[in-house]
Amino acid sequence: MKKIPERKTISDEDTELITAINSGQKSLFYDLVKKYEQKLYNFGLRMCNEKRDAEDMVQDTFLNVYRYLSEFRYEASFKNWLYRIASSACIKRRRRSKFAPEKEISLEDFIPENKENIPDSLPPWASEPLEKVLNAELSDNIQKSILSLPEKYRIVLVLRDVEGFDTEETAQILNIKPASVKVRLHRARLFLKEKLRDYFEHDR
Amino acid sequence: MTDKKHDHQKCLSLFKKLSEYLDNELDDKTCEEIRHHMEECIRCKVCLETLKRTVELCRNIKTAGIPDSLKERLKLMVYDP
Numbered sequence: 001m002k003k004i005p006e007r008k009t010i011s012d013e014d015t016e017l018i019t020a021i022n023s024g025q026k027s028l029f030y031d032l033v034k035k036y037e038q039k040l041y042n043f044g045l046r047m048c049n050e051k052r053d054a055e056d057m058v059q060d061t062f063l064n065v066y067r068y069l070s071e072f073r074y075e076a077s078f079k080n081w082l083y084r085i086a087s088s089a090c091i092k093r094r095r096r097s098k099f100a101p102e103k104e105i106s107l108e109d110f111i112p113e114n115k116e117n118i119p120d121s122l123p124p125w126a127s128e129p130l131e132k133v134l135n136a137e138l139s140d141n142i143q144k145s146i147l148s149l150p151e152k153y154r155i156v157l158v159l160r161d162v163e164g165f166d167t168e169e170t171a172q173i174l175n176i177k178p179a180s181v182k183v184r185l186h187r188a189r190l191f192l193k194e195k196l197r198d199y200f201e202h203d204r
Numbered sequence: 205m206t207d208k209k210h211d212h213q214k215c216l217s218l219f220k221k222l223s224e225y226l227d228n229e230l231d232d233k234t235c236e237e238i239r240h241h242m243e244e245c246i247r248c249k250v251c252l253e254t255l256k257r258t259v260e261l262c263r264n265i266k267t268a269g270i271p272d273s274l275k276e277r278l279k280l281m282v283y284d285p
Contacts, residue, residue: 030282037278041270055274062278111216119250126250126257130264133257139266146262161262167229186223193258 014078022070029069033062036079039163040086046146046158047090057093061086076172083163084173087155103150110190125200138199145195149188156181157188214241215248222252226259 014032021028040061044054064085072081125133146154146162159170160181167185171178218238224230225238242249 027282030279033278033282037275038267038270041274042267045268051271055271055277058274059277059281062281066281107220111219120246122250122253126254130257130260134261134264136266138261142261142265157262161259162265164263167227182224182229186220189223189255189258192262193255196258196261197254 009074010077011074012077012079015074018069018072018078022072029066032065036082037062040082043083043086043158043163044090046143046162047087047151047155048093049147053093057086057089060089060093064089080165080169080173083159083165084175087159087173090155091151105150105153105187105191107187107190110187110194123197123200125196141199142192142196145192148195149191153184153188153191156184157192160185161189215245218248219251222255225252226256 014035017028017031021032037058040058041054044057045051048054048057061082065082068085072078076084146157149157155174156170159165159173160167165173167178167181170181174181218241221230221234221238225235230238238252242252
């Protein structure tokens with residue numbers, strides 16, 4: 001008889017806490033909330049245009065986590081599962097708003113055609129130490145640029161480059177292929193790079 | 205993206221792979237090809253370095269503190285559902 005392969009389960013820093021919550025110590029759920037509330041709120045700020053939407057997204061996410069935690073099977077890390085729920089909450093929320101209509105970003109849009117426009121030396125914003133370049137005003141500008149990305153690119157960029165998930169994890173969170181993560185990420189980065197160039201060359 | 209030594213098509217084919225290069229997701233041969241190209245083509249190098257800086261900036265943008273009102277809502281959700 002063919003042996004059914006065992007499901008791979010993982011154990012991480014949250015496993016003990018989740019096991020305790022699922023075995024009846026419900027008040028420990030607040031420890032889980034405290035651990036992730038700030039990260040999730042910032043994820044919400046990158047994904048939603050309004051602070052209020054980010055707050056509601058965080059609450060919706062924890063409500064769903066609370067509701068479905070007993071069904072969590074440790075097939076992914078808890079953090080990945082949490083972001084899967086949060087990403088889904090962001091997408092649902094956006095579909096109810098009129099912000100950032102969906103559109104495709106083409107790679108061709110970023111291929112420099114005219115040699116006159118291509119810099120032939122490294123601009124200071126890319127060569128000076130990071131701490132000298134990054135200030136509160138630039139942070140706000142990047143935040144606005146991220147929000148101007150169409151959602152399917154924005155969510156990949158935020159998960160990969162802001163939250164620090166790798167390609168495989170991002171693909172699992174969004175239930176898309178790793179190749180799609182790579183394509184969307186590259187286009188999102190090129191889009192942001194152009195926004196940064198505009199900011200440093202014209203807007204400041 | 206360069207004026208001499210190599211053709212524009214080379215620049216374009218490598219341009220598509222720059223993010224994967226930054227993320228160490230390419231095979232050794234392609235990495236070597238890109239490294240070699242960057243030594244010759246200053247415009248591709250500028251493109252790569254500005255892209256790299258874009259990623260670094262994203263990774264380091266400031267984070268906001270969570271509003272007290274949201275903290276309170278979450279606490280009530282757990283202790284007084």
